[in-house]
Amino acid sequence: MTGTKQAGIDRTSGVALWRQIADDIRVAIGAGEFREAGKLPGEMALAERFGVNRHTVRAAISALQNEGIVKAKAGRGTEILSDLRLKMPISRRTRFSTGLGGQARRPETAYIAAGEAAASDEVAAALAIAPGSLCVTLESLGLADGIPVSLAFHYFPAARFAGIAEHFRRERSVTRSFAAMGLADYVRVSTDISARHADEYERDWLRLTPGGIVLEALAVNADLEGVPVQYSRTRFSAGRVSLHVGTDGEL
Amino acid sequence: MTGTKQAGIDRTSGVALWRQIADDIRVAIGAGEFREAGKLPGEMALAERFGVNRHTVRAAISALQNEGIVKAKAGRGTEILSDLRLKMPISRRTRFSTGLGGQARRPETAYIAAGEAAASDEVAAALAIAPGSLCVTLESLGLADGIPVSLAFHYFPAARFAGIAEHFRRERSVTRSFAAMGLADYVRVSTDISARHADEYERDWLRLTPGGIVLEALAVNADLEGVPVQYSRTRFSAGRVSLHVGTDGEL
């Protein structure tokens, strides 16, 4: 099926050639295709490979430079800067800071906003409360070494966690905020994972370029009696994070 | 330009507006946004929503018609034909066919290819065998109602599962192939999930458009003694599938 035509380039798909080629090169870098050389093949070689003009390849490389993935130097070639991904564990004891702790990086959580909202059907079902019940909302940004990796929107039942936003503002941690309100422990009940293109708001906070991808995780946490205490929608920068599900044991 | 910019549409991303809008509408359909009406809002309403000209919306709808998702009729509106969005469970007992079975859809597995390969470091580590050991490889396509949803590449240690490809070719099921070779049961040990743009090969098999997204799951299955029996790399069509991780119980 892949056959004769030059490596998968479609000219009437609504996606500019330079963007298709940039995406292809990004995937190839992630797959480790150029890891040995540490740099991309020359512009002429790439133009040949994709069956396009050298100018088009230059536009693609320029886009990858803006993303901070490669760095082109006259006479030297195009160096590959980073193809690393953080591994975020998903288990019964999923927590942001400890999840990234083992990877020799400085994890950090930033406060974005807090508020109140009536529970939509979706939120109400997840938290096992009546639709329309009041929820405390909290928005936060997760960073590793100063680079944003996740953007989270949390819902807590207001009846039980009325003042949690103030705690979070000081503590910068959901776990410690729960603890300050008398909830010593909690577990992850379920996680729903999907992927899509980032919208403008997500691109802004996660510093993604147009066409960037987010992994969206819808998660429910519950106390040890199984009563839901938190519903959150976390969007991970797909280029910087993978999710690791260990189905055999705890973290 | 009609006025203020609208939800997540970017005019300098190398992706045509009509394609961005088509992707947005496809996701909205999958989220059930128009399920009540059974059809899309009018072209004018959508043009307003996305802040573009009516013709641009028409181009997007035309693309969705070609995908077989909607059907436009003069005077009637644009009917939604399919809102396929599958939820694939990831748990200790993860299997493709049973995973989709509960969703009242016809699951199917197609055989693509089989072969042999020496284990790379990555594969060897996952299967707990020596690097360079021989593996049986198997490639398969998962479909739901005839629509491709997953593309999988499997590795089995050849020392133990030498003839498994022939079994799979007849049985069209990894579970039944294992059973035919005397392995009655196995469990999922770990799953690593990431997201990225589909490459040409994946776009081809999964019938994705350029810029399409895949959810890639690297999974290890083991027998009940904990000895790894299978390592697989499954790429799900992100627009058609989400992954559900239940961390509390079995499937």
Place this chain on the structure above:
DNA sequence: TTTTATTTGTCCGTATGTATT
């Protein structure tokens, strides 16, 4: 049945972006 409003389908022209030579 006729009328009217609504919605999609098709045509025109113009400006800008993309890709090649």
Place this chain on the structure above:
DNA sequence: CAATACATACGGACAAATAAA
């Protein structure tokens, strides 16, 4: 940095199909 060809996006006008008054 041309010149050229084509795709994209916009704006408007009108035709054709449908549903409801």
